[in-house]
Amino acid sequence: xxxxxxxxxxxxxxxxxxxxxxxxxxxxxxxxxxxxxxxxxxxxxxxxxxxxxxxxxxxxxxxxxxxxxxxxxxxxxxxxxxxxxxxxxxxxxxxxxxxxxxxxxxxxxxxxxxxxxxxxxxxxxxxxxxxxxxxxxxxxxxxxxxxxxxxxxxxxxxxxxxxxxxxxxxxxxxxxxxxxxxxxxxxxxxxxxxxxxxxxxxxxxxxxxxxxxxxxxxxxxxxxxxxxxxxxxxxxxxxxxxxxxxxxxxxxxxxxxxxxxxxxxxxxxxxxxxxxxxxxxxxxxxxxxxxxxxxxxxxxxxxxxxxxxxxxxxxxxxxxxxxxxxxxxxxxxxxxxxxxxxxxxxxxxxx
Amino acid sequence: xxxxxxxxxxxxxxxxxxxxxxxxxxxxxxxxxxxxxxxxxxxxxxxxxxxxxxxxxxxxxxxxxxxxxxxxxxxxxxxxxxxxxxxxxxxxxxxxxxxxxxxxxxxxxxxxxxxxxxxxxxxxxxxxxxxxxxxxxxxxxxxxxxxxxxxxxxxxxxxxxxxxxxxxxxxxxxxxxxxxxxxxxxxxxxxxxxxxxxxxxxxxxxxxxxxxxxxxxxxxxxxxxxxxxxxxxxxxxxxxxxxxxxxxxxxxxxxxxxxxxxxxxxxxxxxxxxx
Numbered sequence: 001x002x003x004x005x006x007x008x009x010x011x012x013x014x015x016x017x018x019x020x021x022x023x024x025x026x027x028x029x030x031x032x033x034x035x036x037x038x039x040x041x042x043x044x045x046x047x048x049x050x051x052x053x054x055x056x057x058x059x060x061x062x063x064x065x066x067x068x069x070x071x072x073x074x075x076x077x078x079x080x081x082x083x084x085x086x087x088x089x090x091x092x093x094x095x096x097x098x099x100x101x102x103x104x105x106x107x108x109x110x111x112x113x114x115x116x117x118x119x120x121x122x123x124x125x126x127x128x129x130x131x132x133x134x135x136x137x138x139x140x141x142x143x144x145x146x147x148x149x150x151x152x153x154x155x156x157x158x159x160x161x162x163x164x165x166x167x168x169x170x171x172x173x174x175x176x177x178x179x180x181x182x183x184x185x186x187x188x189x190x191x192x193x194x195x196x197x198x199x200x201x202x203x204x205x206x207x208x209x210x211x212x213x214x215x216x217x218x219x220x221x222x223x224x225x226x227x228x229x230x231x232x233x234x235x236x237x238x239x240x241x242x243x244x245x246x247x248x249x250x251x252x253x254x255x256x257x258x259x260x261x262x263x264x265x266x267x268x269x270x271x272x273x274x275x276x277x278x279x280x281x282x283x284x285x286x287x288x289x290x291x292x293x294x295x296x297x298x299x300x301x302x303x304x305x306x307x308x309x310x311x312x313x314x315x316x317x318x319x320x321x322x323x324x325x326x327x328x329x330x331x332x333x334x335x336x337x338x339x340x341x342x343x344x345x346x347x348x349x350x351x
Numbered sequence: 352x353x354x355x356x357x358x359x360x361x362x363x364x365x366x367x368x369x370x371x372x373x374x375x376x377x378x379x380x381x382x383x384x385x386x387x388x389x390x391x392x393x394x395x396x397x398x399x400x401x402x403x404x405x406x407x408x409x410x411x412x413x414x415x416x417x418x419x420x421x422x423x424x425x426x427x428x429x430x431x432x433x434x435x436x437x438x439x440x441x442x443x444x445x446x447x448x449x450x451x452x453x454x455x456x457x458x459x460x461x462x463x464x465x466x467x468x469x470x471x472x473x474x475x476x477x478x479x480x481x482x483x484x485x486x487x488x489x490x491x492x493x494x495x496x497x498x499x500x501x502x503x504x505x506x507x508x509x510x511x512x513x514x515x516x517x518x519x520x521x522x523x524x525x526x527x528x529x530x531x532x533x534x535x536x537x538x539x540x541x542x543x544x545x546x547x548x549x550x551x552x553x554x555x556x557x558x559x560x561x562x563x564x565x566x567x568x569x570x571x572x573x574x575x576x577x578x579x580x581x582x583x584x585x586x587x588x589x590x591x592x593x594x595x596x597x598x599x600x601x602x603x604x605x606x607x608x609x610x611x612x613x614x615x616x617x618x619x620x621x622x623x624x625x626x
Contacts, residue, residue: 069468091370094470105461109389121381122469124374150392166465 021080022047022174022205023068028077030063030229037063039229040077045174045222050206052220052237054213054323060229061209062102065178068207069099082173095123098167101178101209105163106151112162113138113147116169123170137165141195157188164195168204175199177208181215193218213317217241225327233327240323248322249288249299252312256284262308271298290315370472378471382479386453387486400446400487404495408438411561412502419562428503435499436587437560439492439515440580443523444555446488448547450480451530455540458625473623481527485520492516508591515587518603522583525607528614535621560584579606 023045030038038060045051055061066072068081070090079086084093106115113134120130138144141161146154151162160180167175177196181189196219200206210216216223217237224234233240241247253262263277263286275289290296296315303310318326370378390397411434412427420430457463457476466476496506506512529550533543557571558564558580564572575581582599589596 066464071464071467091470094468097468099465099468102461105465107385107462108460109392110385111388111392114385114388118381118385119465119469122378122466122471124377124470170469 020047021045022049022082023051023207024078024080025064025068026078028064028067028079029075030060030067030072031075036229038067038074038077041226041229041231043224043231043234045205045207047173047205048203049222050200050208050220052216052223053207053209053226054211054216054223055209055226056211056324058228059226061226062178063229064226065099065101065176065207065209069097069176070094095170096173098170098172098175098204099178100160100163100167100180101176102182106159106166108152109150111148111150112143112154112158112165115151115162116165119166119169125169133169137168141165155188156184157191160184160188160192161195164192164199168199172204174205174207177206179209179211182211189215213323217317225323227324241318246289246291247296247315247317249290249296250280250285250312250314250316251288251299251303251310252283252285254309254311258308259284259286262286262303262306265306266299266302269302271295271302274299285312370470375472375475378475379479379482382466382475383482386479386483397487397490399449400491401494403445404438404442404491405498407441408435408495408498408502411438415561422566423563431499431503432505432592433563433588434561435495435504436515436591437558437584438495438499439519439587440522440584441555441560442491442495443488443519443583444526444551444580446491447484447523447527448530448544448551449487450484450527451532451534451543451547452540453480453484454531454534455537455543458535459539474619477531477619477622480531481524484527485524488520488523489516492519506591508593511590511592515590518586518590518600519583522579522603522607525610525614528611528618531618532614532621535618535625554578554580558584577602579603579610582606 021044023043025041025043028038028041028043029036041060041064043051043053043064053061053064063072067074067086068079070086070093073087081093082096084096086093106112107118110118116134116137117130120133121127125133135144135147138147141164143158143161143165146158151159154162164180180196181192184192193215196206196208200219206219208216208219220237222235223237223240225232225240251262253259259279259281263279266274266277266286266288273291274295275291278287279285280287288299290299300313412431416427416430416434420426420428420433423429423433425432454463457466463476467473496504496512500506530543530547533546534540537543537546558575558578560580564575564581567575579602582602586596586599586603588594589599
């Protein structure tokens, strides 16, 4: 469904855009002094899909979301959301979007219910409708029990759920989730993911920014990877995963002395298309990049056949750092928070 | 996601670029309610409005009142009649700082981003804040007048009292634009408070609020005579206990208009373009 047509509004069509595009961005530029927060970004999000925007701190993800929610204006370029121009039609645009993220938040001092009621009133619901909608969303996001407590007393997960509920009050056509799980523990993260999946099930179009490959894989169907204000890769998630080498199989032999022999054995074995293994001496594991389930089965089979006792076998998605390394040849730049390079603990195994 | 579930949810309303006056009132109302709920959640936030008039009145009347009153020729009782109208002027200044710190907090907590991404007039956010600070000021003034009567102030001109409170409110509403600007421009609420203190302190004490200016050196008198807080205090004094009013009244109103004319556009511009 194309909301703008239902409402009989004139759409602006001066840029080429797919008919089912909910968000269209062309050549978006935003500079802060010398810093190029966005340096010519193109993006298309189809209606009813989830677009993941993956990138490190300072890549320009939040700047993008802030422009698309009319909080700041771009220096140049164009952006349309549900057919509305972010610069020329900010008021219409604000009616069709929902915003949740690290920066847009609820009022901590107000109880959950009052937060939702207030936003309902600000979205022109009648008193009764605002109350009903608040209760409906509290129920849906399992916050009814906590409805009367100030949001400042909520746990991290409850806060995010309230944030999500707040952004859903206006039944937005496009929802922005700006790093929705940054700073949450793994269990709470799963909880938020489940909620987001339910919202996506209702057909809302989602633009998700994240620093985690795993989050993108969980929620997004398509992915745009950004770095230093530029798009460095985009496409379906499977496509990109193939490009960056898919998963990593981590095998921990029960006997640490078996580490190097095991790695050498796997390298010599010649399983079709299998990349070279690395050894993580610190955590006592052999790391095998895996491109397909067939490879995974073959490697596990080979280890079993060799008669090596293993204490743990896990698969991991590539980290943001690894994604960047394979896409750009350089590490993800995170100026505020320089993460230790994970490769410090690995070394190549000589063949 | 299956094709069957890709229907976008129906929008709550027809998008419309305009915001009707009624909608403005409704939005401002919802935001005023929010600020009032803050007070209910956190009654301590009213402590300044409650305690400041009490503490300042008792302090000035009982610590300085005797000696300044003697100089005035009316003793401590005479000083009470002198200082209470000044306190009304002071209160309007001090409490209007709350607008700035409140804004600063809203920006830093991300609540302001939520508001700014909603289809509401951005003025609603400003007016709601101003309205609530006005209510706080009214509350503080009521407390002040109760304490004033207890320490011996004679209210014999009710109309004058209301006029003085009204004039203070007018002046406060102009000075609020200064604090709104500080709240938008400065990084956090603490800097707003510190900066506000720097502005307020010389204005309050370099004025006729607490003591007559005749004994001050000439250069200071030149400042105090045109300090809007002096003229506001003197006008309030004239209105409440008698004496000349017109001159101070006009200067105060002139200041209010001038400050608003300069600072309101600056504040609104900074507010709109804040990134």
